Amino acid sequence: MTENKELLEQVRTALGKIPDPETGRGLSKQILSVVESGDTIEIKIGLTSFAAAIRDEFKAKVESELANQFSDSTFNVQIDDFVRPPQPLGTVGLKCKAVIAIAAGKGGVGKSTAATSLTIALKRAGSSVGLLDADVYGPSIPQLTGIRGRCAAGQGEKIEPMDFNGIPLMSIGYMIPPGEAVIWRGPMLHSAVTTFVRNTDWGELDYLIIDMPPGTGDIALSLSQLLPLTGSVIVCTPQEVALIDAVKAVGMFRKVKIPVIGLIENMSSFICPDCSKSYDIFGKGGAKEYAQQDGIPFLGEIPLNISLRQRGDAGKMVDNFDDETVGPYLERIAKSLVTTLAENAAANPTTPQLPVIG
Numbered sequence: 001m002t003e004n005k006e007l008l009e010q011v012r013t014a015l016g017k018i019p020d021p022e023t024g025r026g027l028s029k030q031i032l033s034v035v036e037s038g039d040t041i042e043i044k045i046g047l048t049s050f051a052a053a054i055r056d057e058f059k060a061k062v063e064s065e066l067a068n069q070f071s072d073s074t075f076n077v078q079i080d081d082f083v084r085p086p087q088p089l090g091t092v093g094l095k096c097k098a099v100i101a102i103a104a105g106k107g108g109v110g111k112s113t114a115a116t117s118l119t120i121a122l123k124r125a126g127s128s129v130g131l132l133d134a135d136v137y138g139p140s141i142p143q144l145t146g147i148r149g150r151c152a153a154g155q156g157e158k159i160e161p162m163d164f165n166g167i168p169l170m171s172i173g174y175m176i177p178p179g180e181a182v183i184w185r186g187p188m189l190h191s192a193v194t195t196f197v198r199n200t201d202w203g204e205l206d207y208l209i210i211d212m213p214p215g216t217g218d219i220a221l222s223l224s225q226l227l228p229l230t231g232s233v234i235v236c237t238p239q240e241v242a243l244i245d246a247v248k249a250v251g252m253f254r255k256v257k258i259p260v261i262g263l264i265e266n267m268s269s270f271i272c273p274d275c276s277k278s279y280d281i282f283g284k285g286g287a288k289e290y291a292q293q294d295g296i297p298f299l300g301e302i303p304l305n306i307s308l309r310q311r312g313d314a315g316k317m318v319d320n321f322d323d324e325t326v327g328p329y330l331e332r333i334a335k336s337l338v339t340t341l342a343e344n345a346a347a348n349p350t351t352p353q354l355p356v357i358g
């Protein structure tokens with residue numbers, strides 16, 4: 001059979017128009033090969049680790065788009081690794097592709113649980129991700145991850161973050177003696193958080209997930225302005241009162257022009273371990289409805305689950321991913337987050353970095 005050069009060229013052109021999930025720009029520079037193999041066109045595309053959580057979905061999307069355009073052909077798409085290092089962000093110099101604040105309008109809704117779970121899910125998918133606990137009121141990440149201790153650095157040295165299964169981890173809890181209450185005021189908070197972002201040796205990251213302090217007061221507001229945020233994710237429970245606070249949190253981020261990437265509903269339903277019946281203890285669907293009304297992507301829900309709480313207390317959050325009653329929910333949220341970021345990038349593609357001259 002002779003190679004259908006014209007068709008292969010048309011396929012390349014079509015691929016070149018599909019947006020890369022990280023940059024939103026066409027894939028043309030990431031097409032590794034397009035070859036005919038019998039009746040099938042075999043395609044290899046390179047994707048960065050930023051999109052690791054949605055590789056399978058992206059492959060399916062590319063196959064379906066090509067099948068729609070070239071209905072007489074069959075396609076087999078393979079995704080390979082493609083490296084695009086992060087550029088330093090703003091004045092803090094952090095080498096990271098997306099800095100995401102996990103926030104809540106009020107305390108205790110599961111913000112830290114969501115932040116830790118998202119971090120683990122992204123890491124498991126193959127992205128490089130760091131976790132920063134900026135909850136100055138009650139840093140709970142050391143508890144949830146089971147990583148305790150103190151971080152220190154010599155004069156002029158970078159602070160070595162803690163290692164949580166290959167995830168660089170930093171918390172205000174690692175800088176103060178356990179049990180000690182610290183009253184954070186403006187300049188001190190500014191210097192502590194800048195230190196965390198600028199002076200920690202994060203390495204090169206796809207994502208930095210930040211567990212924010214709860215609420216919409218001064219601290220949350222000034223942190224939102226201090227950090228080089230790509231966007232925020234708001235966590236709330238289905239209760240009416242929690243929803244009112246979530247609306248306030250959305251308002252706060254919008255006021256300081258930080259995009260709200262999406263909403264997570266936590267403690268959405270309780271599945272009885274004895275009878276498998278589902279109970280909506282805090283109500284149902286309110287967060288999803290609000291998200292829809294306000295045009296905010298709904299990233300998913302986390303069920304109220306006794307084992308999830310126990311694993312949080314025991315610092316064994318990683319085990320949630322082997323539990324089929326909660327693991328798939330957590331993975332779905334990470335996929336929704338990356339999908340939403342990809343959609344945002346496609347709607348607003350980044351400009352390519354030009355080489356520095358001189």
Ligand SMILES: Nc1ncnc2c1ncn2[C@@H]1O[C@H](COP(=O)(O)OP(=O)(O)OP(=O)(O)O)[C@@H](O)[C@H]1O
Nearest residue numbers: 107108109110111112113214267303304305309312
């Ligand atoms: N879906 C869930 N099912 C069961 N327990 C949960 C769930 N989500 C969170 N929890 C538990 O609720 C408690 C509070 O959760 P978490 O620390 O994540 O909340 P938070 O919003 O970060 O709180 P704070 O405002 O104090 O920082 C923890 O003990 C956690 O294990």
